[in-house]
Each structure stands twice: as structure tokens, then as C-alpha cells.
Amino acid sequence: MAYTTIKKPSDYFNTTLWTGTGSSMTITGVGHQPDFTWIKPRSVADNHVLFDSVRGVTKRLVSNSTSAEGTVSDMITSFDSDGFSLGTNSNVTGSGRTFVGWNWLASNTTASNTDGDITSTVSANTTSGFSIVSYTGTGSNATVGHGLSSAPAMVIIRSRDDVNNWRVGHNGLTDWSYRINLESTGAQGAQADVFNSTAPTSSVFSVGTSGSTNGSGKAYISYCFADVKGFSKFGSYTGNGNADGTFVYTGFKPAFVMVKVTNTVNQWGMFDNKREGYNVANDILTANTSDAESTGAYFDILSNGFKARSTSGVTNSSGNNFIYMAFAEEPLVGDNPATAR
Numbered sequence: 001m002a003y004t005t006i007k008k009p010s011d012y013f014n015t016t017l018w019t020g021t022g023s024s025m026t027i028t029g030v031g032h033q034p035d036f037t038w039i040k041p042r043s044v045a046d047n048h049v050l051f052d053s054v055r056g057v058t059k060r061l062v063s064n065s066t067s068a069e070g071t072v073s074d075m076i077t078s079f080d081s082d083g084f085s086l087g088t089n090s091n092v093t094g095s096g097r098t099f100v101g102w103n104w105l106a107s108n109t110t111a112s113n114t115d116g117d118i119t120s121t122v123s124a125n126t127t128s129g130f131s132i133v134s135y136t137g138t139g140s141n142a143t144v145g146h147g148l149s150s151a152p153a154m155v156i157i158r159s160r161d162d163v164n165n166w167r168v169g170h171n172g173l174t175d176w177s178y179r180i181n182l183e184s185t186g187a188q189g190a191q192a193d194v195f196n197s198t199a200p201t202s203s204v205f206s207v208g209t210s211g212s213t214n215g216s217g218k219a220y221i222s223y224c225f226a227d228v229k230g231f232s233k234f235g236s237y238t239g240n241g242n243a244d245g246t247f248v249y250t251g252f253k254p255a256f257v258m259v260k261v262t263n264t265v266n267q268w269g270m271f272d273n274k275r276e277g278y279n280v281a282n283d284i285l286t287a288n289t290s291d292a293e294s295t296g297a298y299f300d301i302l303s304n305g306f307k308a309r310s311t312s313g314v315t316n317s318s319g320n321n322f323i324y325m326a327f328a329e330e331p332l333v334g335d336n337p338a339t340a341r
Contacts, residue, residue, distance in 0.1 A: 006231040009328040012105045012128035013232075015256060015274040016083065022095030023088060030083040035106035035123050035132060036223065037076060037084055038063070039091075040285050042098040042275070042293040046091050048285075051076045054110055054123050054132045055221055057084075061158055063182055063287045069160040098293075100275060100285070102256060106132050115145030116204040122147035129226030139216030141196050143204035151200045152224040153234035154325055156182060157212070160219040164212045169195045169205075172236030172323035173262060176206075180262060180323075183288050188262040200224075230331035234324070236262075241318025243297075245308025252328035253303050258287065259315055259324045269314040271299055273329050280309045303330075 006012060010031040018027055035053040040046075048063040057076045059069050074087030084101075086092045092099065106123035113122040118138060124131035124147030131147045146152060153171045158164070166182035173180060173188050177197035180188045193208035200206070205224065207214040214220070227233055233250040239261075240246050256272045268287035275283040280297040298315050300307045306326070308316035315322065 006128065006228065006328075006331070009231050009252070009255065009330065012125065012130070013255065013327040014103050015272045016101045016103065017274050018099050018101075020090070020093040020095055020097040020099060022090075022093060024077070025086045025093050026080065027083040027086065027101065028080075030103050032103070032105040033079055033081050033108055034084060034103035035079070035108060036104040036130075037079070038102045039075075040100055040270075041091065041094065042100055042283075042285070044094070044097055045290045045292045046094075047290050048287060049075060049091055052123075052132050052221065052223075053079055053106070053108070054121060054134050055160070059160075061160075061221070063166065064289050066163050066165060066183055068162050068164075069158075100272070102272070104128075104130050106130055111147070113145035113147050115147075116143035118142050118144045118207075120145050120147075124148055127228075129228040129232055131224045133222040133224060135220050135222070137207070137211075137214040137216055137218045137220060139209060139214060141206070141208055142214060143206050144222070145204050146200070146222070146224045148224060148226050149202060150226040151202050152205060152226050154225040155195070155200060155205050156223045157207070158221050159212055159215065160221055162211075162215075162218065167194050167210075167212050169200075170323045171199075171234060172321070175199070180260060182268065185265045185267055185288060187264055225325065231328045233326045236321055236323050239308065239316040239318055239320045239322060241311050241316065243309055243311060245310065245316045247302075247307040248305045248324065248326075250305040250326050250328075251331070252305075252326075253330045254301050254306055254326045255329035256327045257299065257301075257306055257324060258326075259322050261313065261317065262321045262323055264313075264317070264320055266313045266317075269298065271301075273301060284314070286314075
């Protein structure tokens with residue numbers, strides 16, 4: 001199915017920056033009421049914390065850890081019409097610390113989905129190709145409805161109940177018999193029981209018998225992303241090991257890019273258009289570590305994609321395969337034509 005053209009990408013994805021006060025804060029300017037907010041302290045080493053409206057604002061996951069979901073009352077306290085409210089936890093409002101929050105809109109509501117073998121609870125946005133999916137595992141090969149109208153290109157699944165891996169399936173991996181782990185520097189690995197060696201369809205994604213995606217009686221959360229022309233793109237590229245690096249065409253000016261080398265060991269690099277705002281995009285955070293933000297000439301963000309500007313193994317080592325996820329600041333054409341920075 002062809003999705004509706006998105007004229008204003010910030011209605012569906014936006015990055016916000018703030019400096020902590022040590023007290024409760026309200027963060028505005030997101031441009032929508034987010035359903036999924038991913039927060040990282042920039043100036044100090046501390047955890048990535050991830051919240052969504054399906055699990056509820058008191059339920060925290062940590063992308064750089066295999067730890068189970070935690071219950072907190074002093075991080076995100078509410079999702080609001082133009083952002084979110086924060087408590088006093090230093091991980092989100094520490095005095096003098098700088099923070100970044102990446103925010104996605106789903107549907108601001110949930111629905112029961114019976115498209116798969118497992119009934120799921122879904123908050124889905126078919127315009128932007130993003131859904132949040134909650135389900136309970138069966139321990140047997142199964143399908144799960146994701147609520148979108150197109151097959152997801154990237155699926156992230158996390159067990160909520162126990163110590164386990166963040167499993168990522170992506171159309172840039174060898175195929176869906178492989179997975180890569182968000183909390184790890186590790187390369188892709190063949191593991192047929194994670195996604196049951198089956199690519200997602202326009203209605204469901206598949207899970208095997210792995211406890212990381214479908215343990216009997218365990219609770220899971222999944223974030224599903226489909227390609228939407230002019231708004232989001234999920235693909236792969238080959239690094240050239242040169243400062244005049246590989247160019248990746250997305251069809252829009254990126255607001256956010258996350259990349260991971262798949263055939264060797266290295267970090268998940270996270271970049272956006274707010275933390276620098278001009279080329280070279282030289283502020284990096286790593287999804288798999290608690291490290292503070294660091295600098296380096298990694299990418300130029302251009303009107304129609306991004307171009308590697310470094311020999312870094314995180315983004316452009318010679319001959320290696322990289323997967324990426326990218327969301328738009330502005331489309332290449334339409335009412336808000338993009339320009340390079």
C-alpha cells in the first residue's frame with residue numbers, strides 16, 4: 001500500500017533538546033503527543049531510557065542493557081499534547097546536564113489486533129508507518145499483527161519480564177533468519193528461532209521459539225517501522241573507508257539517522273539534526289552504551305540523504321555492510337522542499 005505523502009515530518013517524528021534543572025520539567029515543542037520517547041543524557045555517561053504509551057509512562061526499558069523492564073515514577077510522568085512531562089530523576093532532569101529526546105507518534109490510542117496467531121495490543125500510525133505492539137508469547141512459532149498497511153522494514157522486539165537481548169530484524173541484514181542485537185556491538189547472527197526465518201508481511205511479523213521474542217507466558221514489546229516515501233527509510237550501504245565517503249540516498253533531508261555495521265563488531269551510531277545543526281554532523285551517541293556524547297566528523301546531512309565523511313568503523317569502514325534507519329526533517333519535494341545544512 002502507498003502511504004499518504006507527509007508534508008510536515010515533525011508531526012510524526014521530532015528531536016527535542018533540554019538542560020536539566022534537577023526539578024520536574026515540561027518539555028514542549030515536539031509538535032505532537034508522542035507515543036514513543038527515547039531519552040539520553042548527552043553531557044554525562046548515563047543510560048538510554050525508553051518509554052511508550054502502550055506499556056505506560058512508568059515502564060522503563062534501557063537500550064544499552066539486557067535488564068528487564070523497570071517501574072519508575074520520576075522519569076516521564078505524562079505524554080502531553082506537544083511533548084511530555086518529566087520527574088526529578090537525574091537520568092532525565094539532572095541539574096546542568098544536557099539531554100536529547102527522540103519522539104515518535106503512533107495513534108495516541110490502542111486497539112486489539114487479531115491478524116496474527118497471537119492477539120496483540122497495537123498503537124499504529126498507518127500514515128507514518130510506525131506501530132507499537134504488545135503481546136504475550138506462546139513458545140511456539142507464531143505470527144503477530146502489527147497494525148500497519150505495509151510490511152515493516154525494521155522490527156525491534158524486547159522481552160519485558162526478564163534479562164534478555166534486544167532483537168532487531170532489518171531488511172538490510174542477510175535475511176530474516178538473522179538478527180542483530182541493539183544492546184551489543186556484535187555482528188548479525190544467524191538465529192532462525194528469533195523471527196522464524198520469515199520476513200514480515202503487510203499485516204504480521206513472525207516470531208519463533210526463542211525466549212527473546214516468544215517465550216511462553218512472557219510479555220513483549222515491539223517497535224515496527226515501514227518505509228514511507230519522503231519520511232522514513234530503512235536500508236543498507238557498503239562503506240568505502242574514505243573521508244569522501246559513501247552517499248546514501250533517502251529521498252529526504254534526514255532529521256535522524258542510526259547506523260550499525262552488520263558483518264563485524266562496532267557501535268550503534270545515533271545522529272540527528274538538532275545536536276549540531278550543521279555539517280559535518282559530528283555529535284554521536286551510541287545506542288548500546290551509556291557513554292556521553294562525543295564528537296567526530298561522521299556524516300554530512302544533505303537535502304536528499306546523508307554522506308559519510310569519516311573512515312570510522314562505526315559508519316564507513318571499507319567493504320563492510322551497514323544498516324540504517326532514517327527519518328525526515330523535510331521531504332525532497334513538495335510544500336517544504338529540503339536544503340542541505
